[in-house]
Amino acid sequence: MSVIDVEHVEKVFRIPHEKRTTIFEALTGLLRPTGYETFQALKDVTFSVEEGEMFGIIGENGSGKSTLLKLLAHIMRPTMGTISVKKKVTPFLELGVGFNPDFTAVENIRTYATIMGLSKREIEGRIDEILDFAGLERFRDTKLKNFSSGMQVRLAFSTAIQTDPEILLMDEVLAVGDMEFQQKCLDVLNRYRNEGVTIIFVSHDLDSVRRFCDRALLLRHGEQVTLGDVNEVIDRYVSGIGLG
Amino acid sequence: MMFLEHMKALYGYRNLIWTLAWGEFKQRYKNSVLGYFWSLLEPLLMLVVLYVVFSNLMRIQVEYYQLFLLLGIILWNFLSRATSMGLNAILGKPSMVQKIYFPREILVLSSCITALLMSIFESLVFIAFMAVFQVPLSANLIYVPLILVLLFVVSLGLSLALAALNVFYRDVQFIWAVILQAGFFATPILYPVTIFPESLRDIFLLNPMAHIIISARDAIIYSTPAAAGSLLYAGVMAAIMLAIGYVIFAHYEPRFAEEM
Numbered sequence: 374m375s376v377i378d379v380e381h382v383e384k385v386f387r388i389p390h391e392k393r394t395t396i397f398e399a400l401t402g403l404l405r406p407t408g409y410e411t412f413q414a415l416k417d418v419t420f421s422v423e424e425g426e427m428f429g430i431i432g433e434n435g436s437g438k439s440t441l442l443k444l445l446a447h448i449m450r451p452t453m454g455t456i457s458v459k460k461k462v463t464p465f466l467e468l469g470v471g472f473n474p475d476f477t478a479v480e481n482i483r484t485y486a487t488i489m490g491l492s493k494r495e496i497e498g499r500i501d502e503i504l505d506f507a508g509l510e511r512f513r514d515t516k517l518k519n520f521s522s523g524m525q526v527r528l529a530f531s532t533a534i535q536t537d538p539e540i541l542l543m544d545e546v547l548a549v550g551d552m553e554f555q556q557k558c559l560d561v562l563n564r565y566r567n568e569g570v571t572i573i574f575v576s577h578d579l580d581s582v583r584r585f586c587d588r589a590l591l592l593r594h595g596e597q598v599t600l601g602d603v604n605e606v607i608d609r610y611v612s613g614i615g616l617g
Numbered sequence: 618m619m620f621l622e623h624m625k626a627l628y629g630y631r632n633l634i635w636t637l638a639w640g641e642f643k644q645r646y647k648n649s650v651l652g653y654f655w656s657l658l659e660p661l662l663m664l665v666v667l668y669v670v671f672s673n674l675m676r677i678q679v680e681y682y683q684l685f686l687l688l689g690i691i692l693w694n695f696l697s698r699a700t701s702m703g704l705n706a707i708l709g710k711p712s713m714v715q716k717i718y719f720p721r722e723i724l725v726l727s728s729c730i731t732a733l734l735m736s737i738f739e740s741l742v743f744i745a746f747m748a749v750f751q752v753p754l755s756a757n758l759i760y761v762p763l764i765l766v767l768l769f770v771v772s773l774g775l776s777l778a779l780a781a782l783n784v785f786y787r788d789v790q791f792i793w794a795v796i797l798q799a800g801f802f803a804t805p806i807l808y809p810v811t812i813f814p815e816s817l818r819d820i821f822l823l824n825p826m827a828h829i830i831i832s833a834r835d836a837i838i839y840s841t842p843a844a845a846g847s848l849l850y851a852g853v854m855a856a857i858m859l860a861i862g863y864v865i866f867a868h869y870e871p872r873f874a875e876e877m
Binding site for chain 2: 394396397399446449450467471476483484487493
């Protein structure tokens with residue numbers, strides 16, 4: 374059973390030559406229309422993802438991977454085409470959304486976990502576990518601004534993985550953090566996979582994609598180049614780089 | 618029907634709405650007890666200045682003028698604060714708009730709730746004043762919750778429209794600040810509307826805030842039932858403003874993440 378169906382999706386951004394950001398400019402601009410460039414971030418993308426599948430999206434910078442994830446997360450809407458997502462989506466596009474430097478670790482866990490969709494009872498039951506996993510038990514009442522950036526990322530990650538996703542969208546989350554942290558991320562990814570969570574995985578780390586994903590989608594300049602078995606898609610990508 | 622569905626969806630997010638509202642409230646007062654007391658100073662200072670000016674220089678004769686004034690200031694302050702905070706509810710939280718999804722109106726709703734918490738705190742001063750002046754309480758206080766709901770709905774409707782417009786037109790916040798300033802003097806906060814001749818009065822009473830403030834004074838200070846006509850008018854206006862605010866918000870909402 375497919376949980377994500379993307380059909381003929383296009384995303385076009387309009388970039389005006391002269392950006393009008395005030396009512397005054399908008400009114401005076403009525404008399405003197407400014408031109409705009411269009412940037413086609415995605416062109417005719419069609420795929421579906423099966424339940425429990427781990428699906429990779431690869432491509433160069435600017436190929437539309439992040440835009441596609443934002444469309445799947447409902448953060449942006451497609452210009453054309455349809456996207457149907459049949460289960461609850463949990464986006465890991467950025468860790469620590471809503472973190473407040475003036476609040477303590479525990480307060481931030483509560484806020485962030487609520488944003489990520491955990492209920493009050495679930496949060497209270499998991500706070501110790503989150504702090505323990507992040508290795509920050511001693512700092513539960515320390516304000517976040519006194520944390521190093523590494524500690525903040527660990528806290529955010531430990532909280533994020535306490536959510537029970539049905540569909541997980543991961544965008545380069547592995548790129549931050551040291552080796553040990555990256556290993557932890559991969560372990561968690563594996564755990565989710567074994568639990569049958571559907572995962573959409575965007576990464577430049579082709580080894581991880583090859584190791585974890587079942588199928589993959591290759592994008593180039595917003596166009597869908599290949600879709601299918603992960604090894605074939607990666608091989609195509611790697612050979613494609615040489616060909617330009 | 619759509620409205621009910623929508624309310625049900627928002628109810629599912631009540632925990633998030635409250636967490637955001639309470640977090641913002643705590644943040645404003647920096648978690649300190651002193652912070653809370655500082656926030657009371659502003660309305661009190663305003664009260665003193667306006668009281669001195671209007672009761673002595675302008676010779677306004679109103680029973681319980683201090684309370685009359687303070688209640689008007691507190692209610693107006695709520696509208697002013699809720700809309701000023703609501704205005705930035707979307708623009709001020711880029712990561713929540715661009716990196717995660719939940720219905721965006723939650724951000725506006727929770728900022729209005731933060732404003733409400735701040736106003737509740739302010740009204741403690743008013744309650745103290747009521748006790749000092751030994752104002753008799755009456756059963757007419759039962760109108761108060763309804764009046765406050767109307768005030769909240771008006772503020773939420775305005776905030777929804779302003780929050781959405783502010784993403785696209787960054788001067789909305791400056792224009793709104795001017796409108797608020799003008800509104801403070803055009804609303805019967807400092808004076809009773811009866812100082813004007815009949816013909817002018819009707820113009821002042823087009824403003825739903827006038828009805829809300831007058832009704833609140835009647836019910837709380839003067840032991841008089843709020844006029845049914847006032848409540849009805851304010852109720853209809855509040856519903857219209859919420860509807861318009863929501864339509865504007867829904868129109869712009871899909872492009873928030875791109876525009877910011």
